[in-house]
Amino acid sequence: MSNIIGIIFIAIGLVFDFFGCLGLVRLPDVYNRLQASTKCVTLGTCSILFGTFLIVGVSATGVKALICATFLLLTAPVSAHALARGAHKSGVRLWEKSVVDKYQEDGELK
Amino acid sequence: MIKSRVVLFILAFVAWLLFCWVPDAQDIIAGVFVALLVSILTGDMFVKRPHHFGHLKRYLWFIYYVPIFLWECFKANIDVAYRVGHPDIPIHPGIVKVKTNLKSDTGLTFLANSITLTPGTLSVDIDREKGYIYVHWIEVKSKDVEGATKMIVEKFERILRRIFE
Numbered sequence: 557m558s559n560i561i562g563i564i565f566i567a568i569g570l571v572f573d574f575f576g577c578l579g580l581v582r583l584p585d586v587y588n589r590l591q592a593s594t595k596c597v598t599l600g601t602c603s604i605l606f607g608t609f610l611i612v613g614v615s616a617t618g619v620k621a622l623i624c625a626t627f628l629l630l631t632a633p634v635s636a637h638a639l640a641r642g643a644h645k646s647g648v649r650l651w652e653k654s655v656v657d658k659y660q661e662d663g664e665l666k
Numbered sequence: 667m668i669k670s671r672v673v674l675f676i677l678a679f680v681a682w683l684l685f686c687w688v689p690d691a692q693d694i695i696a697g698v699f700v701a702l703l704v705s706i707l708t709g710d711m712f713v714k715r716p717h718h719f720g721h722l723k724r725y726l727w728f729i730y731y732v733p734i735f736l737w738e739c740f741k742a743n744i745d746v747a748y749r750v751g752h753p754d755i756p757i758h759p760g761i762v763k764v765k766t767n768l769k770s771d772t773g774l775t776f777l778a779n780s781i782t783l784t785p786g787t788l789s790v791d792i793d794r795e796k797g798y799i800y801v802h803w804i805e806v807k808s809k810d811v812e813g814a815t816k817m818i819v820e821k822f823e824r825i826l827r828r829i830f831e
Contacts, residue, residue, distance in 0.1 A: 572743050579750040587802045588759055591788050592750055595742045598783065619687040633782035633789075634775075640790045640802060655760035655806040659790060662763070662800075 558610045565607030572600030585651040586643050594636040602628055669716035671709030678704045714771070718830075727828045734825070735780055742785040749804065760806040761790060762814040764799050766823060773830035780822045787818055 579592025605625040609618040650657055682697040683689045689697070718724060749757055768774050778789040778799060786804040793799075798811075801818060808814050 572747065575743075575747040575750050579746060582750055582755060583757070584755075585759075587761075587788065587790075588757060588804060591786065591802070591804050592746050594782060594788065595739070595746050599739050599743050614687075616687050619684055623681070623684055629783075630779070633779040636782055637778060637789050640788055644790060650761065651759060653758075655758050656809050657761045658763040659761045659800045 558613070562607040562610035565603050565610060569600040569603030569605075569607060572596045572603065576600060584653075586648055587640055587650060590636050590640055594632055598628060598632040601625075667710045670713050671705045673716050673719050674709045674712040675701050675705040724829050727825060731822075731825045731829065734821075735783075738780075738784040738821075742783060745785045746804075757804050758806050759802065759804050760809070761800055761802050762806060762809060762818075763811050764801055764815040764819050765811055766797050766799055766815075766819055768797075768823065768826060768831065770830050773826050776830065777819070777822055777826055780826075781818060784818075784822075 573596065576593050576596030579596065580589050583589050583592055602625040605621040605628070608621045609625075612618040612621075644659060678701040679697055682700060683693070686693040686697075713719070749755060766774070766777060768777055774792065774794070778792060781787050781789045781799065781801055788802040790800045790802050799819075801814070803814070803818070808817060
């Protein structure tokens with residue numbers, strides 16, 4: 557039973573990972589691409605790891621998979637934030653059809 | 667600062683035990699030394715108010731927060747998948763400013779991380795003195811500070827305030 561549920565989780569994770577990569581190709585600028593890659597790839601990969609845990613159970617592999625999922629959830633947003641901030645500070649402008657850029661208006665905090 | 671070191675020692679030791687699951691005697695002895703070294707070297711930077719770890723109510727709010735966060739995370743994925751899969755790519759991106767009342771480091775970190783993992787938003791920078799977070803929003807629905815705050819921050823802030831403040 558837990559085998560089947562685990563495989564379902566892995567399949568969902570693969571679909572989300574696929575959409576994340578598709579977003580990386582299709583979306584226009586670095587910030588939108590970060591949106592797609594951070595959200596989809598984080599939850600997709602966590603879902604794969606959780607599915608692995610369900611299949612192997614509480615063993616050496618399973619517990620490590622859970623820890624990896626936790627660390628991924630904690631660190632992926634931080635790296636996305638660092639990339640977005642670094643890109644903006646080094647002069648990467650938003651897509652030309654963007655609606656508003658309050659960060660630029662406030663002169664990029666020093 | 668001794669309390670902060672004790673908290674870090676316990677957390678580091680538990681993390682070590684989980685990493686070498688199933689732990690035997692060797693792992694536990696090595697773990698005690700590693701956790702001791704870590705807590706002596708970096709313990710004073712870990713938490714500013716270690717007595718918060720003793721409050722049971724904070725853990726209960728945290729348990730309440732996790733499913734809400736995971737559900738928002740799931741919605742975010744559906745949302746992004748829809749926008750990416752749609753042939754016209756329906757996005758109106760922009761960077762907006764939102765206000766937050768949280769003050770503590772951990773609270774702000776969790777708020778910024780939650781914003782990044784929820785539908786259409788990505789935190790870019792933070793102004794700690796004035797309490798502003800700059801958020802890249804894939805579908806800008808409100809350009810002013812109040813409207814954006816209401817839509818992005820509020821649902822997390824009221825829970826996170828009870829956990830970390």
